[in-house]
Amino acid sequence: MPELPEVETIRRELAPELARRRIRAVRVHHDDLILGPASPAEFARAVRGRVIGEAARRAKVLLLPLHDPARAEAPAPSLIRVQLRMTGRFWLAASPPDPAEFRHPGIDLALDDGRTLYYDDVRRLGGFEVLRAETWAEIERDLGPEPLEAGFTGARLAGILAGRRAPIKNVLLDQRRVAGVGNIYASEALFRARIDPRRPAGSLGPTEVARLQRAIRGVLRAAIRGSGTTVSSYRAMNGRSGTFQNELRAYGREGEPCVRCRTPVERVVQAGRSTYFCPRCQPRSRSA
DNA sequence: CTTGTACCCTGACCGC
C-alpha cells in the first residue's frame, strides 16, 4: 500500500471534497473488497444515507467518519476504514474514469453532489470496512505512535527499540512499534541516518537513535511535500503521480552509486521484502 | 512474548 505520505496526500485531497457529503448509493464490484465481518449488503446498508465527516488518517489507514444526518453534530457513531494496501486508488468525479487508466473498478460511493468516489484496486488486497467508533478505538490502540506527531521524540523511539534483537528495518516496518512507515521509507530513513538496516534494533546508540528519529520525520515530511512516491502503481487523487521517487537515495537503486560516496547500493531481503542500503555509509558497527 | 512462513491477488518484467 501506499505508506504514510501517500495516504496523507490522498486524505488532504479528499477531505474538503467529502466533508458534509451524503452517500446516496453504494456499488461493490468485488465482494472481497469489503473487509471485516460485515457482508457487502450489510456494508451498503450501514453506509447509505450517512453523511461523511472530516477524513482522517492513522498510520496507513484512511478513515471516513459517518454521521447520522439527523444529528450531524454528534460524534460519528461509525466510520469507514479504508486500507489501500498495495494497489488501492481513488477517483472522484461526476462520471467514471477512463477505463484504460482505471481498469479494476472496486467500490463506488455515489454522493449527493452528483459526484462519485470510485475506488479501484488491481490486486484487491485492500478494501473498505465499516466499524463502530469504539471498535476502531480498540484496534487503534495496538498501533505505534504517529511519527509526525509531537509525542514521537528521540526518547520515545529509544524506548521502542530498547532490548529488541530484531533488525532495525523489521522493527520500523512493524506497525505496532511505529505506525505508517513502510518498505520505501524504512530504507530511506536508515540511509539518511547512516545505520545498517540489519543491526539489532536494541544495539543502536543514543546518537544513532536521535539521527534515526529525525531521519524518519524528515523523509516522511519531504515525501508528503512531494505528494508521495510513485514507483509503480501508487497514484494520488484522479491518477496524479507523486514526485518523491525523484528524491529517493537508496530504495530501488541496487547497483547504482551511492549519492554520498559512490559505492554501489546493495539489496538484501529482510522480512521477505527488499532493503536497499549503502554498505559504506551505513556501517555494521555502531557509529557515534 | 517473539520470529518466520505462507497466503491473499494481479500484472509487469526477465530470461529462455
Add this chain to the structure above:
DNA sequence: TGCGGTCAGGGTACAA
C-alpha cells in the same frame, strides 16, 4: 510468442 519464475509502497493467520 509463450512459459515460468520473480517481484511489487501491505497485513494477517498460523506454526514454532
